[in-house]
Amino acid sequence: MSAHTESDVLVIGSGIAGLAAALAAAREGADVTVATKATRPEGSASWWAQGGIAVARDDPEQFKRDVLAASDGTADPDAVDVLVENANDAVEDVLLETLDVAFDEAQGDFDFGREAAHSADRILHVDASTGKHVHVPFLNYLDDHDGVRIRDDTAALELIRHEGRAHGAVLESDGEFAPHFAGSVVLATGGIGDLYPRSTNPAGSTGDGIAMAALAGAEVTDMEYVQFHPTVCVANDSPFLVSEAVRGEGAVLRNGEGERFMPDYHEDAELAPRDVVARAVQTERDATGEVLLDVRPLDFAGAFPDLVEKCEDHGVDWETGIPVVPAEHFCCGGIDVDDRGRTSLDRLYAVGECSRTGVHGANRLASTSLLEGLVWGLRAGADAAGTDAEVVEAPELLERDPELPDRFAAEKFRRLRRVMDEYVGLERDPEDLGRAMAVLRRLKGEVDAYTRTRTSRSLYELRSASVTALLIARQAAANDESVGCHHLAESPSTDAESDAPEPRADD
Ligand code: SIN
Numbered sequence: 001m002s003a004h005t006e007s008d009v010l011v012i013g014s015g016i017a018g019l020a021a022a023l024a025a026a027r028e029g030a031d032v033t034v035a036t037k038a039t040r041p042e043g044s045a046s047w048w049a050q051g052g053i054a055v056a057r058d059d060p061e062q063f064k065r066d067v068l069a070a071s072d073g074t075a076d077p078d079a080v081d082v083l084v085e086n087a088n089d090a091v092e093d094v095l096l097e098t099l100d101v102a103f104d105e106a107q108g109d110f111d112f113g114r115e116a117a118h119s120a121d122r123i124l125h126v127d128a129s130t131g132k133h134v135h136v137p138f139l140n141y142l143d144d145h146d147g148v149r150i151r152d153d154t155a156a157l158e159l160i161r162h163e164g165r166a167h168g169a170v171l172e173s174d175g176e177f178a179p180h181f182a183g184s185v186v187l188a189t190g191g192i193g194d195l196y197p198r199s200t201n202p203a204g205s206t207g208d209g210i211a212m213a214a215l216a217g218a219e220v221t222d223m224e225y226v227q228f229h230p231t232v233c234v235a236n237d238s239p240f241l242v243s244e245a246v247r248g249e250g251a252v253l254r255n256g257e258g259e260r261f262m263p264d265y266h267e268d269a270e271l272a273p274r275d276v277v278a279r280a281v282q283t284e285r286d287a288t289g290e291v292l293l294d295v296r297p298l299d300f301a302g303a304f305p306d307l308v309e310k311c312e313d314h315g316v317d318w319e320t321g322i323p324v325v326p327a328e329h330f331c332c333g334g335i336d337v338d339d340r341g342r343t344s345l346d347r348l349y350a351v352g353e354c355s356r357t358g359v360h361g362a363n364r365l366a367s368t369s370l371l372e373g374l375v376w377g378l379r380a381g382a383d384a385a386g387t388d389a390e391v392v393e394a395p396e397l398l399e400r401d402p403e404l405p406d407r408f409a410a411e412k413f414r415r416l417r418r419v420m421d422e423y424v425g426l427e428r429d430p431e432d433l434g435r436a437m438a439v440l441r442r443l444k445g446e447v448d449a450y451t452r453t454r455t456s457r458s459l460y461e462l463r464s465a466s467v468t469a470l471l472i473a474r475q476a477a478a479n480d481e482s483v484g485c486h487h488l489a490e491s492p493s494t495d496a497e498s499d500a501p502e503p504r505a506d507d
Contacts, residue, residue, distance in 0.1 A: 008025070010169060013038075016138065016373040018351065021349070023378070024385075027381075032147055032148045050241055051115050053134070053374070054367040063120075071364070072273075074483060091371070094374060100137070101126070104125055104127065115243075116247060116272060128245055129306045154172070169185060170395055186341070191353040192205055196417060196421055198325065204461070206464045207464050210471070214467055216345055218335055218343045220333070225360070226330075226331055229244075229274065230253075231244070234324075236315060242293055244366045251295045251300075253277075253293060254294050255284040255287070291325070292320075332484070337356065340380055341355065352377065353369065357376055398452075409461065412447065416469055427487050428476055428487065430477065437473045
C-alpha cells in the first residue's frame with residue numbers, strides 16, 4: 001500500500017450529485033477530494049442525460065402530484081416536498097448563476113419541455129443533450145475552485161470504517177492502493193447498468209457505492225425497483241437512448257404490424273408512466289417481432305438534431321422509424337438516506353442514483369434524477385463539511401496481480417448479466433427470483449474467495465455487482481406486490497428465498 005492521503009470530505013463519484021456535494025462542502029470551507037472512476041467527460045452517467053432537469057416553476061404542488069402519481073403513490077411525500085420546494089432555487093443558484101448553463105429558450109422564456117407522466121411543461125433542457133451541457137461546465141468550475149481536488153480514473157475499493165463511523169476509503173489509481181482518510185464520506189457512485197446486458201448507463205456502473213455501504217452495514221432499500229427505459233435504440237449492438245422528450249413532442253410507438261398500440265395499454269398512451277410503456281414495448285416486441293418509434297408526427301430533425309446525428313452514426317433510417325427496446329436505465333432504490341443525505345452509518349452520506357431518498361418510490365418520474373442529485377448533493381455536502389479527518393486502521397489489500405482477476409471478472413460478469421436479464425428483468429416470477437438468488441449467492445462466494453488472495457479494480461467491481469445484484473434479487477423476492485418497476489408475472493407467492501428452486505444446469 002502507498003502512503004495515505006487526507007481531506008475533510010471525500011466524495012466518491014463525479015456525476016451531478018457528487019459535484020454538487022463537493023461544491024457545497026467547499027463553500028463551507030471544507031477541503032474536498034472527489035475520487036472518481038470516470039474518465040472525462042463521458043465516464044459519468046450525468047453526462048449522458050438527454051431529456052433535462054425538471055423544475056417546479058410556479059406550481060410545486062402540481063409537480064409533487066406528478067412525482068407521486070408516477071410512483072404509483074409509493075414515493076415518500078416528505079422527500080418529494082424537499083425536492084419540489086428546493087428545485088427552483090438549486091437550479092437558479094448552481095446551473096444558472098454559477099455555471100451559466102444556456103438552456104434552450106423560446107419566445108423570451110425557457111423552452112420548458114414535457115415528458116411522460118408530467119402534467120405541465122417544466123423541463124429545462126439543451127437540445128436532447130442536457131447532461132453534457134451541465135456536467136462539463138461543472139467539472140471545469142470545480143477544477144478551478146479552491147479546496148477541491150478531482151482525482152479521475154480513481155476507484156474506491158473499500159470503505160474505511162472504525163467504531164461505527166466512516167473514516168474514508170481505500171482508493172486505487174494506476175494499480176496502486178492507498179487509504180484516503182476523511183472527516184466525512186459522500187457516496188455518489190451512480191447506477192447499476194453493468195448488471196444488465198443492455199443499459200443506458202456508461203460502462204463501470206457496477207453499484208460500487210451501494211455494495212460498499214451494504215458491506216459496511218448501512219441500510220439499503222427499494223432495490224427491486226429497477227427502472228427500464230422503454231425507448232433505447234440497439235442498432236449495431238451499441239445501444240443509445242432515444243429521449244422520452246421525443247414522445248413528449250408527439251412521436252408514437254408502432255408494433256411490427258405497423259399498429260399504434262399504447263392507447264390500448266394506458267389512457268395516457270405514449271406518455272404513460274415509464275414502467276407501463278416499457279412493459280408494453282416488450283410485450284409487443286415479443287408478439288410482433290419489433291417496435292418502432294415513429295417520429296413522423298413531429299419535426300424530428302428540427303427539434304432533435306443531436307438524435308438525428310446519433311441515428312445516422314448508427315446507420316438508423318429514422319424516417320422509417322427508430323427500432324427500440326427497453327433497457328436498464330435507473331435504480332430507484334439504494335442506500336437509505338434522510339433529507340440531508342445522511343445514511344444509517346455515522347459520517348457516511350449518499351447522493352444521486354446510489355441513494356434512496358424516497359423521492360422515486362417504485363418508479364421515477366422523468367427528468368427528476370439530475371434534480372434529485374443536485375438538491376441532495378447540495379444538502380449533503382453542506383452537512384458533511386466541518387469534521388476533520390482522523391487516521392485509523394485501514395483494510396490491508398493484497399498486491400495487484402491483474403491478469404488472472406481481470407479474466408475471472410470478465411467471465412463471471414457474463415454469468416451475472418445473464419441471470420439478471422433472465423430472472424430479474426422487466427417481469428419477475430417468484431421461482432425465477434429464487435433461482436437468481438441461488439446463482440448469485442454462489443457467485444458472490446466465488447468472488448469473496450478470490451478477493452482474499454488477489455486485488456484488482458475489475459475484481460472489486462465484480463464484487464460490487466454481485467452484492468448489488470443479490471440485494472436486488474432478494475428484495476424483489478421479498479416483495480409480493482406488483483407495483484411500479486417491480487412487476488410480477490404471476491400472482492405471488494411463497495417465500496422464494498426459503499423455498500429457492502435449484503438453478504438450471506446452464507446457470
Ligand atoms: C430521457 O431523456 O428519456 C431520460 C430522462 C430521464 O431518465 O429522466
